[in-house]
Amino acid sequence: MKAQTRSLQQHADRVIQHVMSAGADPSSSVVHQSWARCVNDYGLDPGRPRPARIVTSDVLRVHQDAADELLNVARAGVTQLYQEVAGLGYVVLLSDAQGVTVAFQGDSSRYAQLHQAGLYLGADWREAHAGTCAVGTCLHEQRALTCHHHDHFDGSHIHLTCTAAPIFDPFGQLMAVLDISALGAPSDRRSQNFALHLTQLYARLIENAYFWRRYQHHIIVQAGESRELVQVAGQYLWALDSEGRILAANTSARALCQRMGGVAVAGGYIEENTANEGSLARLLDCSWSEMLRLMGHSPLDIRALSTVDGQLLFARMIMPPSPRSQAEVLAKVSPEAAEPDPVREAPLPLLDSLAGDDPAMRRTLTLARRLCRRPVNLLILGETGTGKELLARRIHQSGAVPEAPFVAVNCAAIPETLIESELFGYEAGAFTGARSKGAVGLIQQADGGTLFLDEIGDMPLSLQTRLLRFLAEGEVTPLGARRPHYVKCRVIAATHCDLESAIREGRFRADLYYRLNGAELLLPPLRQRSDKAYVIQSALHQVCEMRGRTSLHLRADAMSVLLAYEWPGNIRQLIHALAFAEAMVEGDEVTASDLPEACRLGGHAAPAKVSSAAGVLGVPHLLDGPPILADRRLGADRSSCSERLPDEGELLKQTMARCGGNISQVARQLQISRPTVYRRLKKYGLGHLHFA
Missing domain, CATH: 1.10.8.60 (Helicase, Ruva Protein; domain 3)
Structure with missing residues (x-):
């Protein structure tokens, strides 16, 4: 008994000494700030323990009636949490916003001890009465915390360990506090780390269950960072009206909205039953009508969406149960009800089929749909193998004249000595070896259609000047000709290189870049x-x-x-x-x-990173596997890039050795053309290896 009294006195002295020396220093810990409030604001004395305060049954009933809507969903959570922690000696308390315990689960064989300690139904755990404690301090701080042994203000509580987490309503107002407490625990407070995480988890489960119950007759969008878990553990919840305006949100969703800066939800931004100007479309990079098209048909439809700052979320939409309400919402996407959308009024399946619900691809395809019938030159950026030529073909096929010619030119695969004649054509006898009747150039062949210039970053500077003249004047003069031919076609260029770096290094003309870049389409890596x-x-x-x-x-x-x-x-x-x-x-x-x-x-x-005007592109390195598993092409995709493969020449040398210098075999193994092999041999000074 004397030892207990001495321990209580030592605790009281330590509390008073700290309060007198540190006061209410805002930089001190949450516990020490609470001690200062207990002494300075509430006039409590840590040396005079106060008995647990248990309200009368009539007062308890008043508190429970006020929290009835929450208790309808919270009781199941309290019971389930108790089943998790009962074997460790914990009890579970749910206190309302006034600190009164309105739900309780504990070991019935220890009710007398628990009642005496205040771990009981009807206990009042406000700081003003109980001093520093998990429930009372959580009510004041509105954040999860642990109050372990001597963290308590009142000396009669120093044998307790308590962990509490707040539960907020859909508008950010504190509704309740969930607490697990034990009469005894190891002295090391780190023993309660798991208790803190578990209590927070169940507090969020109760909060979200309350949200679902409260807004079951509204549109609810549930989102998370994992497609597989979003249906069972969606982190973010929004309740919406039929126009997509946010009516309410859970804690995680409110934090996300506030982080976006300006999407008005709860926490002082909106009030219940008031019109909210903030819409989910302002938060997610997707219009409300597009969201309804993507998600408005089945709650099993989980779609990828991105926030305005690029965070990827997977979301599903749950419509109100009333068929009439569903019809009113879905009417928003009908041509009669929705605002005119020139992109969606005429579906373009060839473009739409290139992607599922990836936000980056959806943005690219939306831009492609808008521009496919406009005479705008396009620049497609993307890593090797992302489908740049396929996108170009689909844009052409979705255009106003799909039957017009589509001429594809790989600027890296044509030998430098032939690229001018290939592009611009030539007259009969223009040079030694020319055809007797001359040849129509690839640019002229694209007249009325689309000219696709793949790997434009590999075009020699001398040809860039002539191409620029064609883009500016719309005319082509074949080699040996005296009069130009007028050609009208749309030009789509593509590259995996960083053209801005090439411009700075003098390898690519800036004026050509801006002629080609009427709009950028970025293809993300797979x-x-x-x-x-x-x-x-x-x-x-x-x-x-x-x-x-x-x-x-x-x-x-x-x-x-x-x-x-x-x-x-x-x-x-x-x-x-x-x-x-x-x-x-x-x-x-x-x-x-x-x-x-x-x-x-x-x-x-890992791909090497290079920047581009539209974002960051990666240039793949070579794989060690056989060609069928890897893109081991050299010049067709990598010549003239700012990020060169350091082992490109060595790989070419080794392949030449394996193939005995047979150019055809080398080209097949590296999946490049024979002219490209010759160009790479010359580039790396390996021409002496060619003996077959």
């Missing part, structure tokens, strides 16, 4: 796309069509491998891998063992 599963299935369908298969599907383990792999060669490498699997599979089901070894092992080379 590893960054949120619709990777859609791309994989589309590529599988393409492979099946090429091989004449009617049915072929991926087993779950194969899909998991393909989703996990980083694809440095992007979609081109994916198609090679699926073609390999199609050749290996014995039935109609592709398993992980049918995939290339590089995919199964997850081996990849």
